[in-house]
Amino acid sequence: MSGTARRTGDHRRPTVADVAREAGVSVATAGRALGNYGKVGADLRERVQTAAELLGYSPNVVARSMRSGGTQSIGFVGADISNPFFATAMRGLCDVAREEGYEPILANSDDRLDVERNAVGVLLDKRIDGIVVSPTSVLDVEHLRRAEEQGVPVVLLDRHSPVLAVDSVLIDNIAAAKSAVAHLLGEGHRRVGVLASVDPVERPEFEDVDGELVVHGAQRPSVDRIRGYLSAMHAGGVRVTTDLICSAALGDVADADHRAGELLSRTPRPTAIFATDNVTTQGLYTAIRRLGLRIPDDVSLVGFDDLDWTTLVEPALTVVAQSPIDMGRKAAQRLFARIKGDESAPQQYLMRTHLVVRGSTAPPHSS
Amino acid sequence: MSGTARRTGDHRRPTVADVAREAGVSVATAGRALGNYGKVGADLRERVQTAAELLGYSPNVVARSMRSGGTQSIGFVGADISNPFFATAMRGLCDVAREEGYEPILANSDDRLDVERNAVGVLLDKRIDGIVVSPTSVLDVEHLRRAEEQGVPVVLLDRHSPVLAVDSVLIDNIAAAKSAVAHLLGEGHRRVGVLASVDPVERPEFEDVDGELVVHGAQRPSVDRIRGYLSAMHAGGVRVTTDLICSAALGDVADADHRAGELLSRTPRPTAIFATDNVTTQGLYTAIRRLGLRIPDDVSLVGFDDLDWTTLVEPALTVVAQSPIDMGRKAAQRLFARIKGDESAPQQYLMRTHLVVRGSTAPPHSS
DNA sequence: TTGTATGCGTTATCAA
DNA sequence: TTGATAACGCATACAA
16 A cells, blocks of 8 residues: 655655546546546546545645636735734635635735735735735725736725725725714714824825815825714814824824823813724823823713723723624625626725714713 | 736736747746846846836746745634734734745634644645644644645644644743732732633543642643642642632633633632633623622732733733734744754744733732 | 756646 | 546756
8 A cells, every 4th residue: 555644754745647547547537536527437436536535635726726827815915913903804804715715815014015015916926816905005006906907806905095996895984983073072072182093105184174174185094084073073063173183103002192192181181082993092091091081081082993992991982883804704705706707896885883882981071 | 019918807917938038038048037047148137137027027926836846825723813812923923924935824713623624624735835723622633744744844833732743832831820820829819710711622621639639631721721720729738629710612702701700609709810811811800890899809810911901901900921923923933944944853932921910919808 | 058848736628 | 438638837957
């Protein structure tokens, strides 16, 4: 009996040829029997299968990929897998991928365009069948366009690009932020601050139009959430000044804490603050505690992302909840639809969010 | 000028042959110039490179893999990427992989052996060059042994297998747990409980040997942490009974909360509890709050894993800190050492842990 | 140094 | 139904 591995280093895995020899048939027949394509007689199929079993055959996917062009692999490029948002989205993506018989290859961009470009290039060279990306820039997307041109579908996660005709899966950032701020206004707050994360390369600019502040800048989560904030404030008839709008470096909790501290030392102090993502929420929370302020007595807080810890602290935080796992799933579903040939017009898929009102928001103490 | 993509669906990417034709040289020369191997004249190299540039050539890694055998991909199989421990370890692994020019393929096992086996099989079929796995079982490891036999190095993360001769990267679970419990004993606690996560298929068994409790069962984190607990208690001269040892379903916060509730309703109530991982820590914390108990006045708590939230709650939690990112890095480093041919005897790499004493532990209120 | 020819393992085409 | 053979794209052994 030959064929089973005898020692470490016995690298060679059996091929169809080996199986064919063992079964005494041609490689073509063996291939057909193993791959379940074409016509094979029942007896030969049997012989081939037992031979395969005996040798411990399993197909070389690389060779198959070379012929078929497909690799049964997809790529996922996000800023940082250790961020709970991406980790959870990745989980959803993995689940759908596995249902489809695919495996995901992961790359972190750290929100650096060069890193992202490089990662996308590597993934294309690996001939992935599709790619989900949460792009650093929604304007500089040549690398993603190239993917599309090569026939590799792209789906954007948590971002939409005005210059790239692909599906995108995200939330209605403006509406979500608006609901958060409207809640604060409803509680009676007037001096409401916002703490956003802003990427240095696509930072928003503010313009005062007839006493009303408007934001210029690409449609990215942070910026749109500022838009939602402004929209709510305007709808509530509250004048906004730029000293209530504060931004911290993307993904940097310490900086968020620092900036939140600045925001909290404006005079008069904001009676409520809206943090636009989970990192700024955490920074804001620690800053409030560092300054010895009480929630919600001294300051109300609405955070973003319904992470576990927001219910572990006391009081539990009012947050805008989104569902990263569903976003990951949806993105994967759209990607596989495209991989399977869906040619319909690209869409923005806006996933549900909801405001979870908990104990960190209350009417302002003194007005 | 031909060759650049004209429309979506123009799938064909240029090959060395295309570049060779464009440059007016043979495929061999083009290949040598592009792959930087063999000898090529400066002028021809130039011609080839500009031709490649013009056509937008980049190598087909799949074809290269078929010849070379290597894929520049590694696998990572963990229970659940949305668990912060795995997400952070994955981050470390990604970083090292990228430095080495590799990309990781991710699979979640949900601590299910069949899922894990299948995932490993798929990864092997994809001809990954190595695999880091945090195995569901440390005894049933045939699938991992098969990988080794095929020449695919395996590194275990957060687990050690007595029946598999491969590197493993983990912490000294016994010592870490012992230090946690010793701290509680040092504070004067005697009635100390432990809340562990236990996999149903490899659950530990307890035996009373001369009035001293010993655990039987494979060397897994949870079980070893129970061992550390027992060791500390024994060293402190405290008798342990099984009613102080409680276990919850792996990865299930709700169950951990439930079990913690049971543990907290023993009479007399434990004055301190050690939770063996981040999931049970969270469950224990919510159970304590649900029952209206105060930390550390009514019950002291030592948790496991230094997650952000443990410093956001009040009081901040005393925890055993490990460094998942370093564990991920280390595992990747060992894997690449093996991939590069390191044949030295497999080792257990024990990573640093330390007890971070914060406000959730204090002497028992009344003794 | 450059070119020709061949193999990697699968799958598909074609002929028997 | 079965078998011989070509092709995917790259890298190499060998010939020129």
